[in-house]
Amino acid sequence: MSYRLGDLARHTGARLEGDPDRMIHGLNVLQAAGPGDISFLANRKYRKYLKATRASAVILGREFLAECPADALVSDNPYLVFARIADLMFPQAPVHAGRHPSAVIADSAQVDAGAWIGPGAILEDDARIGPRAYIGPGCVVGRGSRIGEDTRLVANVTLCHDVRIGRRVLVHPGAVIGSDGFGLANDGGMWVKVPQLGSVRIGDDVEIGANTTIDRGALKDTVIEDGVKLDNQIQVAHNVLIGAHTAVAACVGIAGSTRIGQRCTLAGGVGVVGHLEIADDVHFSAQTLVTRSHAQPGHFSGNLPAMPNRAWRKAIARIRQLEETEQRLRRLEKGAGPQPGERPDEE
Amino acid sequence: MSYRLGDLARHTGARLEGDPDRMIHGLNVLQAAGPGDISFLANRKYRKYLKATRASAVILGREFLAECPADALVSDNPYLVFARIADLMFPQAPVHAGRHPSAVIADSAQVDAGAWIGPGAILEDDARIGPRAYIGPGCVVGRGSRIGEDTRLVANVTLCHDVRIGRRVLVHPGAVIGSDGFGLANDGGMWVKVPQLGSVRIGDDVEIGANTTIDRGALKDTVIEDGVKLDNQIQVAHNVLIGAHTAVAACVGIAGSTRIGQRCTLAGGVGVVGHLEIADDVHFSAQTLVTRSHAQPGHFSGNLPAMPNRAWRKAIARIRQLEETEQRLRRLEKGAGPQPGERPDEE
């Protein structure tokens, strides 16, 4: 599918600098694009590729326009313009209605006539599948679970019983939704399982990454609000609530009963301990461990970035001595005579 | 199912404060409970909800009894009492014996007449399934694997060949047991695979979380002892041994040949390097990296909790300078004159 550059500008609201009749046939990164391609500059790290790009047009911020050797779509948010153009040029194929003969569909399951149930998919009793939903190969939809319209389970997704998923949700392979929370009571050194009687509710327009796991609640539900985006290999424990439009990168773990606000971002590998309250618009850097509630928006960090191994060994040794260092410093402060600005009366 | 409060007290051994004939119909958290519900207070963070609860009865420690507006079940371990009541009121459904017609069962597999083999499940040659075992939809039980009585594989679980699983084990979706260990020998810069000839043995009353992986041993078996509880997304490498009644929270990784003692707890995100020996009753805080053996019980930690990003940037810069800081401190100690109690002979 080809598009006039002027039409792409109109479709996205970007400002056109160049020939509105230039035809665009494809998308590519700056360094690989050729004639007929549109490209984009959204991360300064790739600015070095701009001058030599062979793209016919580039989406960029106005601060880079002077360096652009091609036609341009100028925007404050080039990545969003790129997303809209990619979506226009490569739209997702509509769902083909029907049921593969190898699918196993319980008699009591209710499947909308416009939904697709793929090969080897299994729908247990009372499962409900909405209009234009796509249940991919090998997916299991547990007893009583409901899936909203236009939602897609890509492949080998497992929904346990009584899970509710909204509309236009996209669930990637290997994700597990509604597994038991890790509820254990200790009885004299042995663990007794606490029945997990809640479930999981997922809003609209949510994306759930490959091999991500979301546990069902103990009594109340685990809740993922509208527009939340979860990357791969994330663990969401029982009774967690993730507020609308929060984005969570891969390998994050959120412990039980913690509530995360709206529009937060958790970078890769973040860990959040249980029973916390995180306000709206809080941002955590990669691999940060969150051990207390955060009532205010802000950006928080807590990792120790890579150092050369020898320097790191010394730093760790010094960290272990910090208490002793403090004592030495105090002795010096006591014994080293007056200090300007601190004990001026003694001068 | 409804219960007299007096019967619940007797069933759990809790002390009743209130009307033994009060009828209990449901369970809920303090802030959502209504008449007819029993609730519980096991974490001080939720004490704030006690005074206003509408529950008919609350399970709690005696220190909170004075604040309780309802009947009470008093116990030193309210969470355990809650677990027993939840189990009584919402018992797990018994396994329905049989085989779904879509299951693929090798001729040489031995399946107890009381077991259930679900839709799309696959039992390879010589698999053995015990009484009342539940093999959920999409599960694969590899060649020669054995599953004990009352054990449940929820859905889409994969057991590789020759894995042995005990009784009353619960395995959540997406778990993989018996995959090859990561055994590699280096041959001039290229990696040569080391065959993984051991297997995995799992005791009784073990729980294994969603998408958790347990590798088979290289020569000996990987061993999970009785009563171990593993949360979601845990990685257990080859030849690890996890001692009885140890509980491991989500996102933990345990490297090869490490032995963990009994009744240990590993909080979320802990990493344990290989070839270590961890004693019984050792506890690790969230995201701690364990780099040496621990011969004694205790509580160990090693993370850097979240700070405001600007403060963190400064702290990291200072950590990188600690060696220099030490040198500066030494110079001061040398040159700043006598210090009380340290070099008194020089005074």
Added chain:
Amino acid sequence: MSYRLGDLARHTGARLEGDPDRMIHGLNVLQAAGPGDISFLANRKYRKYLKATRASAVILGREFLAECPADALVSDNPYLVFARIADLMFPQAPVHAGRHPSAVIADSAQVDAGAWIGPGAILEDDARIGPRAYIGPGCVVGRGSRIGEDTRLVANVTLCHDVRIGRRVLVHPGAVIGSDGFGLANDGGMWVKVPQLGSVRIGDDVEIGANTTIDRGALKDTVIEDGVKLDNQIQVAHNVLIGAHTAVAACVGIAGSTRIGQRCTLAGGVGVVGHLEIADDVHFSAQTLVTRSHAQPGHFSGNLPAMPNRAWRKAIARIRQLEETEQRLRRLEKGAGPQPGERPDEE
């Protein structure tokens, strides 16, 4: 299968110290081996078991030969010798050609006559399966994906559409290859999905661990080069490139567009942020967070190993005060008089 020790020496290039006609029937670790077994010493931690071993032969470095109570195969790389002997004595069974009747194979899929398609496996349109490939139970091979000769998908593996996998690749259960990258553009606080139009290319002789996830590229492909070894539960984001013969341990996350060089090693739990360039022969310790590019080979670390909880609490408090500590030290330096070697002119 039994082997003469002399033949094992010749097969592996190790130097024989002992009886070339001794027969070897099995492999075991030093502490469990008995007569007829060969064992090995590749990690000094197990040296303590050498003297009392009952093995008939031991593979070891010459520095341990004097302590060896049995015949020996002497090598600079005992683990490699062990790998070759294990492979010789316990060769992988050849693939049995055919298709299980429960497999679902699209009419347009091309399956080599020598490949095996297991029970419940699903091949979508235009999938291509090479000679002697093994598609295990429950695997999904998406539309247009290609699998090279002698490649094995063990069980419940998911390949999304248009993924290319080379020869002799081994993919463990639950792995997901070709899921959408986490591409999101922000539109006034809401996230807009960026279509992921690239795919994944995997070279020859790659191993991919259980529940590992590899996302497809946004425009270009995510690339795993020849001989790369990935352990379990690793996350590889879109457009990452991992160079040949790099080994990545479990629970590592690599963020988008990062390029890792050849022959690198990433220990367990490492996190690498996006858009970095890591040179060849770079090594990262367990749980290290990599936040910048590395242009030179080397060994880098960045974690805070476990300490007793009380010592750790104090260390963290001191770390939070480091800025203040610095100010105190500066005041001392200013006010404490001349310091030898620093300001000698003032003495």
